[in-house]
Amino acid sequence: MRLRRTTGTDPLVEDLCRVLPAERVRAAPLERSIMGRDSSIFEGGQAGPVCFPISTEEVQGCVDAARRHGRAVVPRGAGTGLAGGAVPLDEPVVVVTTKMNRLVSLDADQRVAWVQPGMINLDLSRAVAAHGLHFAPDPSSQQVCSLGGNVGTNAGGPHCLAHGVTSAHVLAVEVVLMSGESVVLGDADGFAPGLDLRGAYVGSEGMMGITTAVAVRLTPNPPAVQTILLAFDTVDAAAQTVSAVIADGIVPAAIEMMDRNIIWAVENFVGAGFPTDAAAVVIVEVDGLPGGVEAEADRVGELAIERGGRVRRAADDQERALLWKGRKSAFGAIAQIKPNYYLHDTVVPRTRLAEVMNRVYEIVDEHDLQVMNVFHAGDGNLHPLLLYDRREPGIMARVHAAGSAIIEASLAAGGVLSGEHGIGIEKRDFMQLMFSEADLDAQSRLRRAFDPDEMANPGKVLPTGASCADVNALEKVPEGVWG
């Protein structure tokens, strides 16, 4: 059988092959097209050569080569972002850090580890488990997402309520700037005098440089944990209980809410013992020292009962694991109902939760769609899942219209565009709803201080990028959404 030659004589590829061994530069059309998307709904991004460096020096070499050829650079970890942050526009050099996946050093006494950016979030917690430590941010994709990606999106997760999101757990980052320089922002074992460049960099969605190492703060495993399942006859009662718990001076490790449709689907799927007659369930986890944990678990139960809730406390680790399995299987359960879903991510003040959820139900009805809610209620982080079958004609326009309406309702209630997924391509053109021209100008200045020529992941986050045409060329984006 005859095979087509897959690598041409692109001078950029030749330059990259001087920096990396040829087998770590992938430039065949198929290898590039596979990198055209991440876990978001945006397909058809255009990747240039795809590089797999294994050291900071190699990353610098890739950046230098791209710069000499006037090409932008898109950093990529596991490619599990939900906002299209890793979708390449206009054939940039894609620098994938998955092969840089080692734990570089661990100081268990100081609870600090240096890791490479391609290390998987859960692998880090596993690697330090023997020392009674873990990495607190636990996004739902933690078994696959990379720590470099967590830094890029300032990732969250159910257990960020008490412990804070990624930024609070990153002490320092080593970054390759678009000039090719490598610089350490922050300080792993002291404080870095000057501006908090580390803090400005975390959550920059690959638009300020490429992360080549991260110093993370590790958290001791709590000596006591209680997981409580609360069931309610109305969503309002569930939301009010969440507010009441917070107002009572309790900061649980996690408060997760699921509404009727998803409870039903999860029970069908894994049988976690959730009450299928409830309109909403809330999983509350309190952890820490035993005295406080017991007292808080009791108080959570009282507050729920006062609001008509039913209370079930996990008796042992097995039951705890089952409740969390129910929560974490939510996405798996959805496939039983519709083949596709669009997962939204907005945050509202905790006191407005019930009101905004009711508005979400109205919006979904108005657009004749189905919705399921499974989300981080403790910090007001809504995740409405719009269910659809993409083969249904005209469905995408309705999905996007409902999505826009949900975003507007969240902002109107004093909320924000995204709690943990980021802006990427998805919400780039919604930024003006939340920020004034002056606000956006300031963000753009921050970006230009790091990347004056705007060569790092261009076309994302900031609505006045130069790549509108590329974004419009992406598939699955109905007319008008980006207009």
Place this chain on the structure above:
Amino acid sequence: MSARASLGIDPEELASCVACGLCLPHCPTFRVTGEEWASPRGRISAMRQVQDQGAAIDQAFLSSMDTCVQCRGCEPACPSGVPFGSMMEATQAELARRRRVDWRQWGFRVLGHPWLLNLFSRGLAVGQRLRLVPSRRLGLPKIPLRQHRLRVSGDDVWLFTGCVMDAWQRSTHAAVKRVVEAAGAGVALPGAAAGCCGALSLHAGLEGHSRALAVRTMRALEGSAPILVDSAGCGAVLKEYGKHLGTPAAVAFSKRVMDVHEWLAARADRLPSALEGGQDLTIAVHDPCHLRHVQRAHQPVTEVLTPFATVVALDDDGLCCGAGGAYAAMQPELAAAIRERKLEAIRRSGADIVASANPGCTIHLANAGVAVRHPLEIVDEMVDYDH
């Protein structure tokens, strides 16, 4: 080969992936390469490029497909229930049709003829004794010179004996047979009438050949008695005959197939007690992919072993060991890299012996110096047949 091609994948199946990426950590080739084209999500994307967008079948596409171990570890991890194995089988079938010469056709054909396989094995065994065969490099176990005959002891259950395993590891069948008999069942044997189940041909896309082997196997294992299988890879395929052949007879046949551990776990109380000292032995259970991901029946192995030894689980979420039927021979570098992860997990477990219910895994791991036994060989040694 023409540039534009349909891979013959069911369009519904191909459309079902939403690219969430939750499969990535469960894919052994993604784990060792970190490259998207070597992941289920990337492979599906490549299949779509070819089937939906008319992209050429080029070297990049072939590498993406041929490096897949077909362990199907991605399937249980998939929230959308994407049938990856069936999509990969369709792709391999199309690629096989397009290959003018495929030596695998001749290699796997031998497996369908027990006398030929025995002759070949005898030759290999002699070659090994004379040091004419580089066993280590080829990944071959030590093949016995003489085979002991297995004798029928009743007709309560069939024991499927297969091809390579019967030729190279018949002593395992003998141990399995003794344990099954100790649980109170008379064992029927298909002898030379059955032979290869067709798994390797199916994974290589040789559809016609695998169908013929399936028909012959079904004919050899007639009646209504349960069909017990002690090789996870064979059991997985026998259980899928119904799906592949689509005939009522095949569906009925597949319903009779059980992994031998499933059958034993339901009769654990009938097994004799353990000899003393068994609990001093620490055994790590290696879950063969085709038992864990395809048959989803790996728990019974632990249940059956537990009364006879101290059993520990490996902490790698059942990631593939890299054996993958003929994979270790076809992709030796990747197979070795994948195995390295498994060896680390085995070292962390602190076990003395590894139990594996699949001959391919056993051979592949033993080649790296690991002490590997079939779970029922361990039971056979530890069970007190006198009581």
Place this chain on the structure above:
Amino acid sequence: MASREAGEELESFAAEVGSGGPVAVVGGRTRWEVGGACQEETRLVRAPAGVRGFDPADMTIRVGAGTPVTELDAVLAEAGQRVNLPLLPGATVGGLLAVGRDDVHALGRGRLRDALLEAVYVADDGRLVTAGGPTVKNVSGFDLCRLLVGSLGTLGLVGEVILRTWPRPLGQQWLVGPCDPVELRRRLFSPSSILWDGHTVWVHLEGHESDVEAEAELARSLGCSPADGPPPLPAHRVPTGELKADGFPGSYLVQVGTGSAYVSEPFPLPEPDPAVVALHQRLKAQFDPGGRLNPGRDPLAAS
């Protein structure tokens, strides 16, 4: 839809800052000299003061940057809450954020820089800019809030902020003793502070009463006894990475687990990486090209 509306007081603060001439914002002058003296002939302005919005169930509070931190704390105390800022008498919220120095309890309560959710500041051109957002979780756009904390007002003059609040713990206790700080940190689950002067350790516990009692018992078994409070902090802050085997010259106090130590004698800060210096220069050039905001101050010189 318009962006979030600014109040009248913020508008007049912006007008007062204007768009020309050197200008600095003054708080309680408690840490006025940190990062260099303010250049002479700089016009001084004050940020608005007072609580603007507080719903205890949201666990956030909106205040004018000119609000004294003790006044803020009194309002929160009524609701059983607090913010993670040092309760320095006379200091303003804006001043504490501009200096960015952690509270002595940073080990258990977290870093001061994480307390800020949203800031409205006046940019060099006199425009009001909103950074961040009002919710406890927010990744909408770049994290300008982190950049503002510790910037000494050199990038913008903060007028109003939203801070994350926390419940006040039911029990608390200081202990002191000649213990090994590393051992103490390893054994105690979540002390809010461990201070060490090279010989003696001060440890602070807070949380549920019974947990504090149990942890205090553990600390006593390691050689600690109850104390009234921490010792006074020496004047100068240095990174603990600079700590040598024989400690620092003069007396010192290490804030264990936070990377900071306090020393009595001035101590040279480590020379920053030229690439870090260049980033500081580029940020200043982007945010205040005319150099009119807090002239004379340099965050890199702040300790």
